Amino acid sequence: MGCAGSFPAPDSAASCYLIDTGSFKLVLDLGNGALGALQRYVSLDDVDAVCLSHLHADHCLDMCGFSVAKTHHPLGPRRRIPVYGPPATAERLTRAVGLDPGTGMTDAFAFVDLVAGTTEIGPLRITTAHMNHPVETFGFRIEHDGQVLAYSADTGPAPELVRLAAGADVLVCEASFVDGPDLPADLHLTARQAAGHAAQAGVGELVLTHLVAWNDPAVTMEQAAAAYDGELSLARPGRGLLGNTTTGA
Ligand SMILES: [Zn+2]
Ligand SMILES: [Zn+2]
Numbered sequence: 455m456g457c458a459g460s461f462p463a464p465d466s467a468a469s470c471y472l473i474d475t476g477s478f479k480l481v482l483d484l485g486n487g488a489l490g491a492l493q494r495y496v497s498l499d500d501v502d503a504v505c506l507s508h509l510h511a512d513h514c515l516d517m518c519g520f521s522v523a524k525t526h527h528p529l530g531p532r533r534r535i536p537v538y539g540p541p542a543t544a545e546r547l548t549r550a551v552g553l554d555p556g557t558g559m560t561d562a563f564a565f566v567d568l569v570a571g572t573t574e575i576g577p578l579r580i581t582t583a584h585m586n587h588p589v590e591t592f593g594f595r596i597e598h599d600g601q602v603l604a605y606s607a608d609t610g611p612a613p614e615l616v617r618l619a620a621g622a623d624v625l626v627c628e629a630s631f632v633d634g635p636d637l638p639a640d641l642h643l644t645a646r647q648a649a650g651h652a653a654q655a656g657v658g659e660l661v662l663t664h665l666v667a668w669n670d671p672a673v674t675m676e677q678a679a680a681a682y683d684g685e686l687s688l689a690r691p692g693r694g695l696l697g698n699t700t701t702g703a
Pocket of ligand 1: 460
């Protein structure tokens with residue numbers, strides 16, 4: 455739904471992915487701008503669960519609008535759904551939306567603390583691991599019907615990401631940086647580093663995401679291709695993966 459890194463781009467919302475099995479719809483991250491884009495593909499009433507990788511604004515802030523849509527619908531409050539996120543997700547989002555603590559947002563959402571490990575969410579088998587980012591951040595391995603998708607969320611270089619993505623059909627991996635001399639440590643991956651993680655994990659396909667508007671996409675692709683010889687592409691809004699035929703709108 456959105457693949458812009460750190461802030462929305464002219465042609466993309468910030469991070470948001472829809473995992474749709476046909477009978478179950480999971481929203482993975484809901485960054486700024488993404489709530490609008492999401493509605494091109496799914497009714498908000500049909501979202502069954504949300505997972506938030508971490509509490510940076512570009513991954514969670516449109517939960518504020520989602521809460522309004524759930525709580526103030528003209529037909530009455532909408533179905534309460536689970537929201538999995540780092541501890542303190544409810545407090546953080548309640549502050550962001552400007553509600554008194556303990557009101558409003560918990561009518562719309564049942565918050566569940568994410569921990570590292572494996573759990574079932576609907577028909578999805580989901581394994582999470584801590585990534586290398588300044589706030590608590592989870593990467594995801596999502597398994598369903600014999601298919602495996604891994605998602606880095608935001609991370610600097612992380613051996614945990616290689617383990618999480620081992621043998622995945624697709625790794626959706628952040629590539630916020632291009633090569634440079636003074637990149638901050640333990641924050642984000644360069645495209646080349648993302649490709650290195652994909653190669654080590656032996657994934658079937660690498661999709662680069664969290665693409666920041668000030669980078670040249672051609673440079674991102676070129677630097678990743680130097681470190682990974684499998685199928686490689688850039689994320690874009692509306693693109694389907696793993697047999698999902700969603701197209702741009
Ligand atoms: Zn981010
Ligand atoms: Zn972040």
